[in-house]
Amino acid sequence: MHPKNQDKTILNITYVDTDLGLMIACASKKGICMFEFADYEHLELQITQISKACKATLVKGENPYFDTLRQQLKEYFKGERKEFDIPLDLVGTDFQKKVWKSLMQIPYGTTISYGEQAKRIGKPKAVRAVANANAKNKISIILPCHRVIGANGKLTGYGGGLWRKEKLLEFEQQHNNIR
CATH class of the missing domain: 3.30.160 (Double Stranded RNA Binding Domain)
Structure with a gap:
């Protein structure tokens, strides 16, 4: 070298x-x-x-x-793991990192709205900024932005495609009764 x-x-x-x-x-x-x-x-x-x-x-x-x-x-x-505990090296702004870390607090098999996520990080008026930070999430599945949906309950953008977001949510809901 x-x-x-x-x-x-x-x-x-x-x-x-x-x-x-x-x-x-x-x-x-x-x-x-x-x-x-x-x-x-x-x-x-x-x-x-x-x-x-x-x-x-x-x-x-x-x-x-x-x-x-x-x-x-x-x-x-396999439905045997609900949380990931692998070390992450988050690359983003402090605000993005705060939003991404909050994703790990959303329980397996459940969903919240972007508005609810904004409230959880103490920024209730920052709904659009939270949605934009989620859109920049670089660690799919592990940081479960697939668990965040629109205020009307509809699935909204997912980098891996809405069909994958739907599959992940269905999968988690089916396996939510495990341990």
């Missing part, structure tokens, strides 16, 4: 097969920083933004967090 690059952060990137299709995972030495569906429309841009924000070099290959991610996803899709 060139001496100039020795201090450069490395982000590992790999493919992960899931019950809802191929996904791409990205991890730093701190944790998972991206987990997106491979067919996500803005995937390339998102990968570029993460590597720039982290001042990192992307390296295709394995990372110790990927094994944990695969194992926890396997348990999730």
Whole structure:
């Protein structure tokens, strides 16, 4: 490695097969920083933004967090896991991070509105900002933005496609009585 690059952060990137299709995972030495569906429309841009924000070099290959991610996803899709406890390396503004962390407080198998999420973070008038922060969530499934719906109860945008959001919600509701 060139001496100039020795201090450069490395982000590992790999493919992960899931019950809802191929996904791409990205991890730093701190944790998972991206987990997106491979067919996500803005995937390339998102990968570029993460590597720039982290001042990192992307390296295709394995990372110790990927094994944990695969194992926890396997348990999730079997209906055996309701929460993920894998380390995350959130890349975003302080407000976005606050919104994303609040997603983990939404119980498995339930939904809330963007308005309710805004209230939960102490910003009841920031509904649109909360929705925009959720739209920038780079860690699908693990940070469950699929559990946030419109005030009218309708499903709204999901980077992985509304059909996946619907499948995730149906799946969680079916398995909500486990442990």
